[in-house]
Amino acid sequence: MIDTHCHLTFSHYADRVDEVLTAARAAGVRGFITVSVTAANCLESQRLAEQYDDVWCTAGMHPLYAAEPRDWTVVREAAGHPKCVAWGELGLDNHYDKPPRALQDEVLAEQLAMIETARSEGLERPVVVHCRDAFDDLLAVFRSSSLDPERFVFHCFTGNPDDARAVLDLGAWISFTGIVTFRNAAAVAEAATLVPADRIMVETDAPFLTPEPHRKVFPNEPKYVGHTARFIADRRGVDPNAFERQLDANAERFFGIELT
Numbered sequence: 112m113i114d115t116h117c118h119l120t121f122s123h124y125a126d127r128v129d130e131v132l133t134a135a136r137a138a139g140v141r142g143f144i145t146v147s148v149t150a151a152n153c154l155e156s157q158r159l160a161e162q163y164d165d166v167w168c169t170a171g172m173h174p175l176y177a178a179e180p181r182d183w184t185v186v187r188e189a190a191g192h193p194k195c196v197a198w199g200e201l202g203l204d205n206h207y208d209k210p211p212r213a214l215q216d217e218v219l220a221e222q223l224a225m226i227e228t229a230r231s232e233g234l235e236r237p238v239v240v241h242c243r244d245a246f247d248d249l250l251a252v253f254r255s256s257s258l259d260p261e262r263f264v265f266h267c268f269t270g271n272p273d274d275a276r277a278v279l280d281l282g283a284w285i286s287f288t289g290i291v292t293f294r295n296a297a298a299v300a301e302a303a304t305l306v307p308a309d310r311i312m313v314e315t316d317a318p319f320l321t322p323e324p325h326r327k328v329f330p331n332e333p334k335y336v337g338h339t340a341r342f343i344a345d346r347r348g349v350d351p352n353a354f355e356r357q358l359d360a361n362a363e364r365f366f367g368i369e370l371t
């Protein structure tokens with residue numbers, strides 16, 4: 112297994128990243144992508160990725176951190192690091208009224224412009240998308256972008272089957288967190304049965320969203336990612352071991368990494 116999206120730099124793991132990684136490896140997790148949320152956080156994520164062979168990082172600004180300094184030079188440079196495997200997470204969040212949407216829109220537009228420039232300069236990375244209650248808005252933005260939609264993954268998918276179809280029609284990938292295992296998220300579980308086997312991934316989004324049967328545990332940890340994989344395998348009626356192998360192959364292909 113690989114945890115394709117976690118936040119190992121968050122204060123929840125201060126001074127115990129070693130322990131968290133060791134516990135996850137013992138549970139069969141062979142890779143971790145620690146996702147950045149601000150320019151300063153890009154450097155923290157990079158330091159972790161330099162420290163551990165099985166940790167990779169991303170470079171980007173999360174919409175809920177849109178009021179943080181927009182240091183695009185730092186983000187662009189972090190994206191070029193050999194252990195950096197994606198842009199993001201970036202996107203839109205309509206769930207909260209802060210930061211204001213106008214600011215989120217600005218940060219998204221500047222970020223996509225930076226990514227397009229970097230691509231024209233030869234830096235090719237996939238994009239991790241944060242989309243909360245914002246499918247219509249984001250799909251419109253991505254449709255008008257020159258970036259390849261097959262290089263986007265909608266992480267922590269919380270939509271219904273129609274939202275999933277819209278994302279898949281665009282050509283993007285979909286990744287599921289522990290939310291899919293929650294009893295009150297039947298529509299998300301149904302969406303998980305619709306995604307083609309070669310465009311689906313799983314993640315923890317740790318420290319948040321611990322999957323059942325450990326939902327009450329906080330903070331979440333990468334060691335729990337297998338619960339989400341097995342839940343989805345069960346819903347899809349496929350062999351869980353074969354499904355885990357497929358998920359690993361998908362993550363390796365999407366992020367361009369090789370698990371050992």
Ligand SMILES: [Zn+2]
Binds near residue numbers: 117118146316
């Ligand atoms: Zn995240």
